[in-house]
Amino acid sequence: MPELMQFLLSGVTVGAVYALVALGFTIIYNASDVVNFAQGEFVMLGGMITVFAFEAGLPLPLAALIAIAATAAVGVALNKLAIEPARGAPVVSLIIITIGASIFIRGVTQLVFDKQLHRFPAFTGDEPIRILAATILPQSLWVIAGAVLVFIALWLFFTRTLTGKAVLATSNNRVAAQLVGINTNWVMTLSFALSAAIGALAGVLVTPITLTSYDLGIALALKGFAAAMLGGMGNPKGALVGGLLLGLLEALTAGFISSQYKDAVAFVVILAVLFAMPQGLFGRNAVNRV
Amino acid sequence: MSLLSVEGLGIAFGGLKAVDDVSFSVNPGEIVSVIGPNGAGKTTLFNMISGVYVPRSGRVRLNGEDVTGFSPHLLARRGMSRTFQNLQIFQNMTVLENAIAGFHLSEKGSVLADLFGLPGSRRRSRDARTGARELLARVGLANAAELEAGSLSYGALKRLEIARALALDTKVLLLDEPAAGCNAVETAEIDHLIAEVAASGVAILLVEHDMKMVMRISNHIVVLDHGVKIAEGEPAAVSRDPNVIAAYLGTKTEEPSHAHG
Amino acid sequence: MRLTVKQTTLLVLALLIAVTPFFFPSAFYFRVGSLLFVNGVAVLGIVILTGFAGQISLGHAGFAGIGAYASALAPVHLGLHPAVAAILGAGLSAVVAYVVGRPILRLKGYYLAVASLGFGILVSMVLSNEAWLTGGPDGIAVADLGLRQALKKLGLELSAPEFWYFFCGLCLLVGAWLALNLYDSPTGRALRALHGSEIAASTVGVDVPRAKLQAFVISAVYASASGSLLALQNKFITPDVAGYMHSIELVTMAVLGGAGSVLGAIFGAGILTLLPQVLTVFAEYEQVVLGLVMMLVMIFLREGLLPSLMRQFTGRGA
Amino acid sequence: MLTVEGLRSRYGRIEALHGIDLHIDSGEIVTIVGANGAGKTTLLRCLSGLQPVSGGEIIFRGESIAATPAHKRLGRGLAQSPEGRQIFTNLTVEENLRLGAFLFTDDRVDQDMENAFQMFPILREKRNLAAGGLSGGQQQMLAIARALMGRPSCLLLDEPSMGLAPILVQQIFDVVRSMRDLKVTVLLVEQNAFGALSVADRGYVMETGRITMEGSAGELLADPRVREAYLGI
Amino acid sequence: EIRIGATVSATGPASFLGDPEAKTLEMLVEEINAKGGVNGEQLKLVLYDDGGDPNKARTFATRLVEDDEVVAIIGGTTTGTTMSIIPVAEDAEVPFISLAGAIEIIDPVKHWVFKTPHTDRMACQKIFEDMKKNAISKIGVISGTDGFGASMHKQCIAVAGDYGIEIAADETYGPQDADMTPQLTNIKGTAGVQAVLNAGFGQGPSIVTRNYSQLAVGVPLYQSHGVASDGFIELAGAKAAEGVRLPGTALLVAGILADGDSQKAVVTEYKAAYEKKTGSAVSTFGGYAHDALRILVDAIGRAGSAEPEAIRDAIEGTSGLVGTTGVVTMSADNHLGLDLSAFRMLEIKDGGWTIIE
Ligand SMILES: Nc1ncnc2c1ncn2[C@@H]1O[C@H](COP(=O)(O)OP(=O)(O)OP(=O)(O)O)[C@@H](O)[C@H]1O
Ligand SMILES: Nc1ncnc2c1ncn2[C@@H]1O[C@H](COP(=O)(O)OP(=O)(O)OP(=O)(O)O)[C@@H](O)[C@H]1O
């Protein structure tokens, strides 16, 4: 079945996009238990800044680097100016802050740049690559590779490094983290910088495929959030698998069942998975004795 | 027939048999203590009896009825209540409201009655409030009633939990280290409270590491080690049991010699 | 005599609703007021679900959608009076909440959030895809409630915005009264208890799954009523009413004002309803200012506007 | 080593500490006894930086640390085993211990961990399990061991014997005693006042946010007021 | 001073449409005022951004009539927002010129409601005419699930039979989707499909076009008037967009219009002014707002009064007014005043537009 192959390739492409966004959620979540609803805006900023730097005449790689650095700076600013001053606030309040931040960032982007759709050229051309009877664009391979690399980096970070453990410790018990000498503010700053950078990287990689505009972030954040929950929030493995699964589900539903209800089917599957595994596929069950 | 009886109860976590084939029973008005080293399985035993965990093997009988695996609220309806080693306080409520919550079963009516504030609902709330104030006075928290529960010190929270557990028309009371965090004098107060409750016909199951207290008030002691019952009997006999001394009590004593007097 | 929190809240609300119209420069303000009340009704549901019981829902607009479309469709297809249709919608929402709530309320925190989000998206997707029934993304007309005409016959003549202002205000008052009754009732305490500790709540006899379900159903009815009010007032409704943006907006209103407090949440609804009207003067800067306001309120008044201000005022919680 | 002068602290509008004065010499073991709600925990939280102070001074090794953030105080040698244990429930036992030595990356960390395992063998058995699954007493051991991993020169213990079996209570007091040989200063808050005064050099009695008595451990043990109010004799 | 109200979706999911509309209105009012206004009076534009939310649109409409006391309303970027403004305008008896596509807006005729864009049905008819000309009788349709796509989809299904066209494959995509290859694969796999029609706006059509080229579907691709802007060619990539056909307005091809074309002067002037002012490419949607304001100003001029009733009557009497979308002639039973000739069939060749008639 040649269609199946095409559906799979489409699913993996879209899934890798979701996975990248979902991976961006992990670090901030792991440091603070906060799902950062401005994560989609980081993706958008990555794309938009690259577009404008590129159109201003910079070479694409340099434009991308600038975008990632600038977005990381925005992440740090968000932490310093909004999250840190709200220290000790309940998690829902922090979430509302991130929603406010996402509206704010969108508003500023639309003022600084514009409300148009934009795109820059694919890194290595638009000549479709044939795989069996199906095709995939080279840019999709970039996105897939990006997702896998970010996953590996994050996985090593959280399992192999003391800093990674310090991030986990900070969300698990902030008081105790301070007692063992972890500078929790610094951990938060680091997390926002990394999350934002990953988001921006995602934006750079996906813009040639999805295009970008000031309001692209909302939809991506939502899908990325769903993917992260499907896989188990906080676990890089979950983000990768959740993203790919969500993409594949959508593509296969669109291909075989109904393109109208593909998002619906995806959500129904997510619900079904969560009923069986309330912590997502790879989420760990927090053990709390009474 | 005993009020609470446990037969061959067991559970495992991963490969670890946290509790293995433990049996005993408690009669009305009796205080049975479960002691044993840290990690012996005492809290786990409590969790199985009170429906927080579902045991892998064995039976729990309450008043003759097999209640194994019943969820806590069903057990509460049958007269079981408990306190927790890791405090479970309703942080978002006042001290008084925490205590009122203990009366949930007696004040509960229909949701609609509550929504429309019908007189019956209001009366039940009022009764629960009165009862709760009495209980708070009994554990020495009368003055703290209107404070947010989160602002109490550790010892005060322990006593709040006891008050909450006493609120129900309790027949069986499970207390997990009620005196932890209390000094000798405060412990003695809790002592009296427990003895008083037992005297009113409640069956009490107690976990406590304060041996003075355990020896003083228990009718019967069950000793666990590594999930297995290693001894049981009268306090005096148990405290002389060499196995219990080796596994749990230790040889040196930190108590002043006349402390038991 | 000292007034209880409940009496004070209701009194303040009733006074605000009755007195502010004297200061309205134009009929437009009745429209804004009525929208505030409509949002307020939905937010009260969030207060019960999130503020009391601690359960997050990002899909409550789905119930608003059910209420709105029931009010739109039942008169056409079942020949019901719009008011009856709205009640039918509330009933339907309750049933749907009951069915959906059973499985998803087993989830916690963000997992519950994403499941409810999925539910909301399903509803809005059906509303916009099944165009033969719902009119699709472009929406559908809603029959007139007819109450205004009835009042006219009774000699009480109100313009449409005026009528809806007072009607929605009344609905909000009733909603607030119910929510306040609940707060200090056995059910309300059970909800707040399970918010604090599910295990402890169940050991005092609270049937936790059932209590959560009750909160979910009640809050769904609130959302549904809000959707119906909106549809009847606008006489036209689109699937946007069920969209996730609306869900998030409802939660934001509740948290911004103070999710645990009835008056606070209505405050929150007020802010997010009025703000866009005020912010039009900033034109392109509207979004920037809106985001900024949200952040600042949460940073400096982290428990929500009203509770935080009360705390400043009295030195303790509201 | 540690001097506290006129220390005040408040929760919102309610003051919990009304001017505490105390001092601990290097290598000393000092205990604080007091009833529930006296403010012992609040005092320790002020010392470790978890609780903001509203007045007074904390001088540690000659420097004022009242304004030093909590995470920097460990670096200066001040470690705490807090009330309520505060372990990292989602991390493994070993990760908890490793994080206790967060500031260090040298080889001694392994040695310290080995010492911790020797002190509490059960922790070695459970090293790869999530700490949240430990029993109450086991968590208490972990909290103490984790504080020791920070190589403190001054150790703050908030009710370390709470929830421990009698045999381990003895051991904990032995550990405290052994700190003397390691030249570690200890501030011990205990409800087991008899045990605490037995190992301590000196003691303070705290009542509703104030120090009401101080003296050598022997003096306090012999004081009739202390015996009646805290020892129950 | 004459107060004119507008509520458009300058932000939100329809900002692609509403943003150029807002900018156009602001620009033109400035221009008109600079030239002395209408009937010697200055225009005052009260402009609100409803974010595409029908409920907000209704609130702003109420604000416009009750608080700002405008004499006419322009706006309703989407059909949803338009439909919720209509009752307000009718109640308040204020003329309302909509910028949305659906035929329901003016059919049946509502006393106070007019609109400037072609109906979606007309776009379908224009496309089907071209297909018929090319002997295409079996097609695949792919449409966005947003209001624009769904509405046009509905209209196309309704009129396809009139042109002997069978819709053999029918797919949709979400407005924010990143990849449409599964849907296009299915269409490609449907036997006998001779052309594909995409109804949608925003990034969807660009992605469809790119995926279409990636899959080498091999039959003609028709886009709708929803993509009508130069930006589309850039976003889809000139190579992928090569050969795409769509019904567009004169505005898009201002540069290559025949010199005698009646619209040439108007579209060239608007295009130049807009692109100078905003720095971005002109789009059909801004043109809708342009026409709406022109019609309104023309009516006020002819009425010689700024009374809503008089303005309404004058709008209904609009005749031969040259706009960007066509030449408008309204009547009591035609509140649109455009016919199919206003659409031009365009094809993308070598990265630019060509007229194929
Ligand atoms: N949820 C769980 N996951 C993993 N292990 C568990 C869990 N619950 C209990 N255990 C293990 O079972 C054993 C018994 O624990 P339990 O809490 O019952 O001990 P305990 O007798 O109450 O000890 P303590 O006196 O320290 O409170 C311990 O080794 C503990 O690690
Ligand atoms: N978070 C808080 N908010 C408000 N008040 C508090 C808070 N924590 C403690 N308090 C109050 O401060 C006082 C001192 O409490 P603290 O916990 O220091 O006592 P403690 O001596 O450690 O008691 P215990 O022996 O019970 O642990 C008490 O009156 C307590 O109610």
Ligand SMILES: [Mg+2]
């Ligand atoms: Mg235990």
Ligand SMILES: [Mg+2]
């Ligand atoms: Mg304490």
